[in-house]
Amino acid sequence: MFSFDYYNPTHISFGKGKIAELDNLVAKDAKVLILFGGNSAKSTGTLDEVKTALGQRKVVEFGGIEPNPTYETLMQAVSIIKEQDIDFLLAVGGGSVIDGTKFVAAAALFEGEPWDILLSWGTKVTKAMPFGSVLTLPATGSEMNSASVVTRKEYQAKLSFMSNHVYPKFSVLDPSKTFTLPERQVANGVVDAFIHITEQYLTYPVNAAVQDRFAEGLLQTLIELGPKALSEPNDFDVRANLMWVATLALNGLIGRGVPQDWATHMIGHELTALYNIDHARTIAIVLPGMLDCRREGKQAKLLQYAERVWGITDGSVDDIIDAAIAKTRAFFETMGIQTRLTDYGLDASSINQVMAQLEAHGMTALGEKKDVDLAMSRKILERNL
Known part of the structure; x- marks a missing residue:
């Protein structure tokens, strides 16, 4: 066996009804940007459940993250963060939404052209915004790792990056949220x-x-x-x-x-x-x-x-x-x-x-x-x- 270091700081909250734990997992004074994909987060009621759990915290929504999250869409979220002084991110969805949120978390604090995050495989990332996730589609493991994959449409390029700065602070895993998946x-x-x-x-x-x-x-x-x-x-x-x-x-x-x-x-x-x-x-x-x-x-x-x-x-x-x-x-x-x-x-x-x-x-x-x-x-x- 090779020598290794292992580090994983993500808090997992697993089980039915665990979305309610967001009230304990997110700072009371946080201004939260909820990132999600298509209409399923709304139509299934998951988004409303998340917002209820967040209580009186200030919440901004950003939807439309693609199944293969694109640089172009994610940079729109970065702009919202800077315009509205967001200080915490919450991904609600599957691996694509969580991957996209990782990039947004890094890009929002990145000094320079954010595309360099991907061109450098994440080695240039020195800090990132705190974020958590509510997993609705188990597949990628992004809810408990430091990796992300992002596509840039204009280049037809799908690149990945890793950084210890983009581990989720927590991830909520409620298996009942997968019942409505196609x-x-x-x-x-x-x-x-x-x-x-x-x-x-x-x-x-x-x-x-x-x-x-x-x-x-x-x-x-x-x-x-x-x-x-x-x-x-x-x-x-x-x-x-x-x-x-x-x-x-x-x-x-x-x-x-x-x-x-x-x-x-x-x-x-x-x-x-x-x-x-x-x-x-x-x-x-x-x-x-x-x-x-x-x-x-x-x-x-x-x-x-x-x-x-x-x-x-x-x-x-x-x-x-x-x-x-x-x-x-x-x-x-x-x-x-x-x-x-x-x-x-x-x-x-x-x-x-x-x-x-x-x-x-x-x-x-x-x-x-x-x-x-x-x-x-x-x-x-x-x-x-």
Whole structure:
């Protein structure tokens, strides 16, 4: 196991009715900007519940944050903060809203051009506004980590940043708030969490038994409960467990002391930026081909994954790996998520556009060993046509 530091200051308030805890979590004299996405926060009553919990605090609303939050929209929120002397931010929504709020929190206090936050991967962030979140869509783990992904439409660029300054002060997780989610979003959340785990697990062994077993347990939970979330949408315990898995998948625990990949995400980001395909669906397209093309470097962990997660032990090394990849693809498709570029109307010519974007954004040495070059990225996408 590698040496590591682990830091996570986010307070989690988990359970039914926990939105009422906002009265204790937010300073009484705070002037709050509530950030949210579309109309669902209003139509489901969640926004009103949040405002009720905030009581007499001064509240300003900012809606319209996209499923892939854009720099252009988020900078409008930054302007409101400065115009109205906002001193606390509250994200109400899923990972996109929370990601966007992280960028706004950093950009509002950033000295210089805020786009540099993303161009520098967050290394130039020295401070940020305090913020909390009310999670309504479990998927990204953004409610308990320091990472954010933002798209700039004019450049067709989807970039990420990390900073210890943008951990949420708290996150409220009420599983009952997921009952009204469309099946598509539930499925996306399950698959997104699944691939977050594999990006940290399916690399190469470093004798990190705790992280491996933790990751394998989370994957098995998603495999068991993901389909139930679709067939039994009002089962509180199913939704509660899935919500907590999605948080644990990317709150830093399973990634400490082990190599991490993230090549699937980097390629998937380009597909989303170019073709506006849901994030979870782009990474579901990429992962099977990623594992297939890199089976030699990932062989030991792929065999471990096959045995411990899927119970596959019979056959040659290649047979076992083939079966594990097939099981993974089938699980995504069981959740209603297609895994081929052609399923989304894309063909070989689309791959050329992705390659151009990867090169333009410096994504030429990806993966845990930095050996996924442009030629390998092309091969991976071709494997997933």
